[in-house]
Amino acid sequence: xxxxxxxxxxxxxxxxxxxxxxxxxxxxxxxxxxxxxxxxxxxxxxxxxxxxxxxxxxxxxxxxxxxxxxxxxxxxxxxxxxxxxxxxxxxxxxxxxxxxxxxxxxxxxxxxxxxxxxxxxxxxxxxxxxxxxxxxxxxxxxxxxxxxxxxxxxxxxxxxxxxxxxxxxxxxxxxxxxxxxxxxxxxxxxxxxxxxxxxxxxxxxxxxxxxxxxxxxxxxxxxxxxxxxxxxxxxxxxxxxxxxxxxxxxxxxxxxxxxxxxxxxxxxxxx
Numbered sequence: 644x645x646x647x648x649x650x651x652x653x654x655x656x657x658x659x660x661x662x663x664x665x666x667x668x669x670x671x672x673x674x675x676x677x678x679x680x681x682x683x684x685x686x687x688x689x690x691x692x693x694x695x696x697x698x699x700x701x702x703x704x705x706x707x708x709x710x711x712x713x714x715x716x717x718x719x720x721x722x723x724x725x726x727x728x729x730x731x732x733x734x735x736x737x738x739x740x741x742x743x744x745x746x747x748x749x750x751x752x753x754x755x756x757x758x759x760x761x762x763x764x765x766x767x768x769x770x771x772x773x774x775x776x777x778x779x780x781x782x783x784x785x786x787x788x789x790x791x792x793x794x795x796x797x798x799x800x801x802x803x804x805x806x807x808x809x810x811x812x813x814x815x816x817x818x819x820x821x822x823x824x825x826x827x828x829x830x831x832x833x834x835x836x837x838x839x840x841x842x843x844x845x846x847x848x849x850x851x852x853x854x855x856x857x858x859x860x861x862x863x864x865x866x867x868x869x870x871x872x873x874x875x876x877x878x879x880x881x882x883x884x885x886x887x888x889x890x891x892x893x894x895x896x897x898x899x900x901x902x903x904x905x906x907x908x909x910x911x912x913x914x
Contacts, residue, residue: 646689646690648859651863659717663890665716666716666737667903671737672903673715674890674899675896678889679714679819680711682884683862685859686862686863686866690866691863693783696726703783705784706784706785706786708765708785709765710766711759711790712757722754729753762793764798765788765793769814774809785813787815789816790824791819791821791840792824792825795829803844807848812877812878815866815869821886823886841853849877850874850879851880852868852880854883856884862880
């Protein structure tokens with residue numbers, strides 16, 4: 644399903660509202676982590692990725708490794724909207740009537756390519772898949788959505804070093820830069836800012852593209868730029884986002900990493 648720019652914007656709004664409504668109704672935490680990456684996921688599934696909703700195991704599909712798997716609610720909502728994931732599993736998420744977990748596990752029949760959750764797992768998996776595809780001369784692409792906190796993990800940098808060394812260009816890494824990890828800002832966990840991450844990425848021979856992670860048009864442009872790249876290394880997009888985006892009471896508030904707000908102040912701009 645390929646949506647035009649206006650339809651992409653509308654879809655992002657409807658998915659965000661769906662995430663909030665289902666999460667609030669079923670008392671599911673991790674809402675904030677899910678809201679920061681809605682627009683990224685919408686652009687991937689409704690514009691960029693190649694897949695067949697009717698055949699989730701199609702060999703030539705693009706793969707998404709969702710490394711920040713505790714923020715998977717937006718992914719569930721999108722897969723349900725596309726009829727890849729049974730609607731009942733999503734509508735009844737976090738209840739006994741659904742088999743979906745709060746931290747995503749691998750279920751390829753539902754379009755869930757990997758189980759992650761702990762920081763630093765997803766990118767090594769994505770690099771392995773991309774390297775395997777390259778060796779087999781497959782044409783599909785691997786996308787990986789990673790949190791900025793994951794770039795405090797050695798496994799993340801080891802994976803990138805391997806990818807650069809072996810010219811793995813069939814991989815696009817999208818960093819959800821919401822500046823928070825778990826219950827605090829990343830600079831309070833380690834004294835590392837995004838400028839430091841950018842400097843390291845460039846030192847590894849990568850050319851990160853910076854963009855507004857809540858502007859679907861800018862995200863489309865960033866992905867288009869990566870496709871035009873002739874460099875034989877992974878593409879990296881750093882998407883500046885806000886944790887809890889869309890809920891006024893939750894935006895950039897660390898305590899809402901896994902809390903349900905007492906009142907539903909929907910949506911951004913509304914009181």
